[in-house]
Amino acid sequence: MSETFEPVIIGFTCNWCSYRAADLAGTARVKYAPNVRLIRLMCSGRLDPTFVLKALAGGADGVLITGCHPGECHYLEQNYKALRRYLLLRRTLTQMGIEPQRVKLVWASAAEGVRLAEEINKLVEEIRSLGPLKWKTSLNGDLGFEKAETVEVAA
Amino acid sequence: METTGQEKIGVYVCHCGSNIAGMVDVEDVAKWAAEQLKHRGVVIARDYKFMCSSLGQELIEKDIKELGLTRVVVAACSPHLHELTFRTACARAGLNPYLCELVSIREQCSWVHTDKAVATEKSKAIVSGGVERVIWHEPLEPLHVPIHPATLVVGGGIAGIQAALEIADAGYPVYLVEREPSNKTFPTLDCSACILTPRMVQAGGHPNITLMTYAEIERVDGYVGNFTVMIKQKPRSVNTDLCTGCGICQEKCPKKVVDDVYEAGLGYRKVIYTPFPQAVPKYPVIDRENCTYFLKGTCKACEKFCPTGAIDFTQQEEHIQIEVGNIILATGYDLFDARRITQYGYGRLANVFTSLEFERMTNAAGPTNGNIVLRDGVTTPKVVGIIHCVGSRDKNYNNYCSSICCMQSLKFAHLVHERIGAEVYNFYIDMRTPAKSYDEFYQRILEEGTHFVRGRVAEVTDAARKPGEEGKLIIQVEDTLIGKQRRIPVDMVILSAALEPRHDAKETAKKFGLSCSADGWMIERHPKLDPVATMTEGIYIAGCVQGPKDIPASVAQGAAAAARVLGKIQQKEIALEPIRATIDQDKCSGCRICNNLCPFNAIVFHADRMVSEVNPALCQGCGTCVAACPAGAISGTGFSNEQILAQIDGLLLHNVLRMEPIAE
Numbered sequence: 121m122s123e124t125f126e127p128v129i130i131g132f133t134c135n136w137c138s139y140r141a142a143d144l145a146g147t148a149r150v151k152y153a154p155n156v157r158l159i160r161l162m163c164s165g166r167l168d169p170t171f172v173l174k175a176l177a178g179g180a181d182g183v184l185i186t187g188c189h190p191g192e193c194h195y196l197e198q199n200y201k202a203l204r205r206y207l208l209l210r211r212t213l214t215q216m217g218i219e220p221q222r223v224k225l226v227w228a229s230a231a232e233g234v235r236l237a238e239e240i241n242k243l244v245e246e247i248r249s250l251g252p253l254k255w256k257t258s259l260n261g262d263l264g265f266e267k268a269e270t271v272e273v274a275a
Numbered sequence: 276m277e278t279t280g281q282e283k284i285g286v287y288v289c290h291c292g293s294n295i296a297g298m299v300d301v302e303d304v305a306k307w308a309a310e311q312l313k314h315r316g317v318v319i320a321r322d323y324k325f326m327c328s329s330l331g332q333e334l335i336e337k338d339i340k341e342l343g344l345t346r347v348v349v350a351a352c353s354p355h356l357h358e359l360t361f362r363t364a365c366a367r368a369g370l371n372p373y374l375c376e377l378v379s380i381r382e383q384c385s386w387v388h389t390d391k392a393v394a395t396e397k398s399k400a401i402v403s404g405g406v407e408r409v410i411w412h413e414p415l416e417p418l419h420v421p422i423h424p425a426t427l428v429v430g431g432g433i434a435g436i437q438a439a440l441e442i443a444d445a446g447y448p449v450y451l452v453e454r455e456p457s458n459k460t461f462p463t464l465d466c467s468a469c470i471l472t473p474r475m476v477q478a479g480g481h482p483n484i485t486l487m488t489y490a491e492i493e494r495v496d497g498y499v500g501n502f503t504v505m506i507k508q509k510p511r512s513v514n515t516d517l518c519t520g521c522g523i524c525q526e527k528c529p530k531k532v533v534d535d536v537y538e539a540g541l542g543y544r545k546v547i548y549t550p551f552p553q554a555v556p557k558y559p560v561i562d563r564e565n566c567t568y569f570l571k572g573t574c575k576a577c578e579k580f581c582p583t584g585a586i587d588f589t590q591q592e593e594h595i596q597i598e599v600g601n602i603i604l605a606t607g608y609d610l611f612d613a614r615r616i617t618q619y620g621y622g623r624l625a626n627v628f629t630s631l632e633f634e635r636m637t638n639a640a641g642p643t644n645g646n647i648v649l650r651d652g653v654t655t656p657k658v659v660g661i662i663h664c665v666g667s668r669d670k671n672y673n674n675y676c677s678s679i680c681c682m683q684s685l686k687f688a689h690l691v692h693e694r695i696g697a698e699v700y701n702f703y704i705d706m707r708t709p710a711k712s713y714d715e716f717y718q719r720i721l722e723e724g725t726h727f728v729r730g731r732v733a734e735v736t737d738a739a740r741k742p743g744e745e746g747k748l749i750i751q752v753e754d755t756l757i758g759k760q761r762r763i764p765v766d767m768v769i770l771s772a773a774l775e776p777r778h779d780a781k782e783t784a785k786k787f788g789l790s791c792s793a794d795g796w797m798i799e800r801h802p803k804l805d806p807v808a809t810m811t812e813g814i815y816i817a818g819c820v821q822g823p824k825d826i827p828a829s830v831a832q833g834a835a836a837a838a839r840v841l842g843k844i845q846q847k848e849i850a851l852e853p854i855r856a857t858i859d860q861d862k863c864s865g866c867r868i869c870n871n872l873c874p875f876n877a878i879v880f881h882a883d884r885m886v887s888e889v890n891p892a893l894c895q896g897c898g899t900c901v902a903a904c905p906a907g908a909i910s911g912t913g914f915s916n917e918q919i920l921a922q923i924d925g926l927l928l929h930n931v932l933r934m935e936p937i938a939e
Contacts, residue, residue, distance in 0.1 A: 146382025
């Protein structure tokens with residue numbers, strides 16, 4: 121391929137820190153790779169690992185999970201729960217034959233717009249070097265998520 | 276759950292002038308949405324110059340009424356800016372406001388990308404995500420909770436006192452908590468005592484203000500309208516019911532220690548003390564770490580001489596719990612430790628003073644009775660050098676401008692001229708005198724004959740190289756206006772030290788659920804439009820805790836924060852975002868996994884029915900339990916599994932790519 125591979129990355133952000141960091145990056149006109157599409161959650165603790173699998177199964181090549189720095193969670197300690205789930209999820213991904221580096225957890229406070237942008241750029245480069253995920257072909261079919269069927273029905 | 280395909284969705288793409296339209300082909304995005312998302316329920320897609328303008332809002336309202344829209348997606352700026360605007364517009368047109376979704380194609384797209392084609396494609400994906408998500412939105416009603424009329428003000432500086440007085444004058448109770456034995460300020464232009472003490476006396480004697488000095492906040496629980504705060508009252512060792520503030524104990528106390536806090540280390544205070552003569556409250560405290568009785572078990576001189584028997588050595592630390600509806604944080608700043616810049620010699624060269632030391636020196640009640648003298652206490656300096664930006668605008672320490680130092684340094688120059696007629700040099704990088712009457716003051720100091728040298732001082736040294744430098748402090752500086760290195764011998768150096776965030780700002784932020792900027796100042800809700808509110812409802816910031824500022828600005832912020840609080844109290848109840856978790860009682864298996872995950876103890880377990888239930892008043896809506904429930908029995912309003920999964924689908928453009936099989 122002569123063209124560079126442009127990965128698609130889904131990013132989960134916390135309403136109180138990293139979503140604001142993304143806002144700040146915007147306000148400060150910090151440039152970063154356009155490959156990431158963000159979803160706002162109230163807290164990284166809301167992140168159901170299913171969301172990550174769903175994104176990967178649905179065509180994303182990587183997932184970025186962001187939350188408040190340890191000790192700075194808006195809801196006291198829920199980012200620790202996100203951390204625990206993240207570590208388990210990485211193990212699950214390995215067992216499924218997916219490079220765990222495709223999913224990355226980054227702590228970013230509301231003040232760290234520049235850092236968030238840098239982390240996004242880094243992740244895009246990392247995923248680019250891994251190549252496309254090709255969930256459908258490499259994993260022989262999807263996980264049969266309910267929602268995927270719903271979309272099918274509508275189409 | 277089946278809602279797909281039955282909704283009538285309107286998509287509104289904002290140009291935001293050229294903010295979005297400059298980097299995103301907004302017409303193309305709207306056209307694309309109308310065509311490609313039609314089968315998902317999009318019945319109309321428009322682009323408009325400013326969606327948030329009243330004309331833009333009317334456009335949406337009209338469509339809701341005429342086309343019978345059941346869902347609205349606005350692609351514009353961050354929901355933190357205009358979510359409320361568009362929700363309100365929908366409500367005006369009779370649509371439940373929570374059926375509107377604002378997706379950000381400005382902060383997350385047009386402002387951060389550089390390729391218009393790519394940014395346009397990303398905007399389409401973002402719009403598609405919003406459309407898929409909004410299909411699963413549910414009409415919600417905000418929760419209404421009563422507001423406790425009392426307010427907690429933390430920090431008894433000028434901003435805190437101002438806020439407390441405003442609220443107390445309006446007739447509502449205030450708890451003013453200060454961790455030092457009394458309040459203090461760092462004066463700028465006026466005599467500090469003249470401006471602050473009347474305020475302090477007013478606050479101290481106000482029937483609506485409960486003044487709690489020598490006390491610290493231990494814990495804050497609850498939410499806007501209903502905070503429960505634990506306060507630690509440190510033992511004064513003086514019974515304030517009996518003490519008359521006569522001061523005999525302070526006279527009789529045989530032990531003196533260096534006063535680091537109020538006298539900036541220049542003077543002494545007794546071990547039983549009030550920080551300064553006009554301190555409010557008038558009751559002294561015993562400094563137990565230094566008290567002979569507490570150290571050796573004998574002395575008790577203060578107790579012997581106290582005419583009312585108010586000394587109480589047995590006083591214990593008290594923990595007081597209070598209920599308040601709102602909190603104002605006005606904890607101020609710390610002064611930069613000038614010792615950190617070793618080349619300026621503070622702490623090594625005797626006649627290098629900090630700005631705070633000089634302030635004390637010029638105070639008539641200060642350690643030198645208002646005389647400007649060298650460290651020996653008698654010699655009047657003939658030449659004085661004042662260095663600006665010490666610890667500010669310096670990559671090695673703090674990048675920001677401390678904002679008060681220029682004016683403070685000008686005032687110092689004036690005081691030196693006026694009191695001792697010495698020659699004065701001010702060393703500045705840029706002169707910043709932007710507020711009312713400030714530049715006029717600068718002009719006056721220029722006319723008084725102060726020498727201004729533009730350049731950052733390299734070094735202050737006592738190593739004489741040339742005749743005339745012996746016994747002097749030599750200021751080595753590049754005068755950037757004449758492009759030459761200069762060595763200027765002076766007798767006294769004053770360092771205008773930077774304002775820094777409190778050393779414990781991070782812990783304070785954590786305690787109150789706020790966030791600090793990288794520098795350590797508390798982050799406001801919006802830097803221009805909402806400088807005193809924070810992201811945590813019911814908690815406000817005022818004064819230097821938000822960033823360096825002078826007294827007029829601090830007072831204005833104190834009053835502004837008070838006005839916000841009063842507005843809240845007047846409403847008597849507050850509408851909370853209905854983002855809450857609920858447990859389907861039929862699906863709950865009673866495993867109790869969620870019980871321990873909730874940091875707010877909002878989940879109760881009914882042992883009789885073996886099911887868990889969420890108390891909506893305590894739930895803060897983080898959604899951790901929703902993600903953890905193995906039975907899928909917990910749903911989170913506003914951020915449900917359906918909504919998030921659909922948004923993932925939308926962002927990955929399944930709705931469009933489905934028309935052909937997904938590209939392998």
